[in-house]
Amino acid sequence: MSPVIVPARAGCAVSVSEGEHVRVTTPRGGQAADFFAYNAHNVAEWLSPMHTWVSTYSIKPREGDTIRSRFRRPMLRLSEDGAGGCHDMMIAACDQVRYEEFGVEGPHPSCAENLMVSMRRLGHQIDVVPQPINFFTNTVVDAEAKLTSPPNPVPPGAYVELQALMDLICIVSSCPFDLNREGWTINAACGPTELLVEVR
Numbered sequence: 001m002s003p004v005i006v007p008a009r010a011g012c013a014v015s016v017s018e019g020e021h022v023r024v025t026t027p028r029g030g031q032a033a034d035f036f037a038y039n040a041h042n043v044a045e046w047l048s049p050m051h052t053w054v055s056t057y058s059i060k061p062r063e064g065d066t067i068r069s070r071f072r073r074p075m076l077r078l079s080e081d082g083a084g085g086c087h088d089m090m091i092a093a094c095d096q097v098r099y100e101e102f103g104v105e106g107p108h109p110s111c112a113e114n115l116m117v118s119m120r121r122l123g124h125q126i127d128v129v130p131q132p133i134n135f136f137t138n139t140v141v142d143a144e145a146k147l148t149s150p151p152n153p154v155p156p157g158a159y160v161e162l163q164a165l166m167d168l169i170c171i172v173s174s175c176p177f178d179l180n181r182e183g184w185t186i187n188a189a190c191g192p193t194e195l196l197v198e199v200r
């Protein structure tokens, strides 16, 4: 399959067969990639960070980790981390309400909408927005359990590669977060940029 460019602020779905690898790259660096995955034969089974971290004992995905579905079945293996471990599995996908909470008036693109549109293009109506894995997203939990998102340090060309352990539909969203919030920066200071997705 030829590489897919996910434009800044947009999303796309790719089919990944069992045994194949999907690689996600931030060509310009510092771009959060919200990553969702569904069992291609049963979209009621989706990737679940909560069911993953209770078996990996880490709130961040690490190279070699098995990523599980909400039915606790192995879905993917993080075969290569070319981003130095700078990922998040805690923060919900951004959505319209989140932007309104920040004072945005009128529609704002979001990872939740990117997911729903990508799945509808394949004929799937999504009523639940699952917790994604947010690759290339710099969240930190301090000693008092305070959660922050300091400036994004992920360099240009950073990537992750995952091997599918079942037939999957994977959705990648270039997080459209573009607000200037102290302690909550999410993306690089230049704003959202494109992502590259390759399946092989």
Ligand SMILES: [Zn+2]
Pocket: 034, 093, 094, 110, 111, 112, 174, 175, 176, 177
């Ligand atoms: Zn987002």
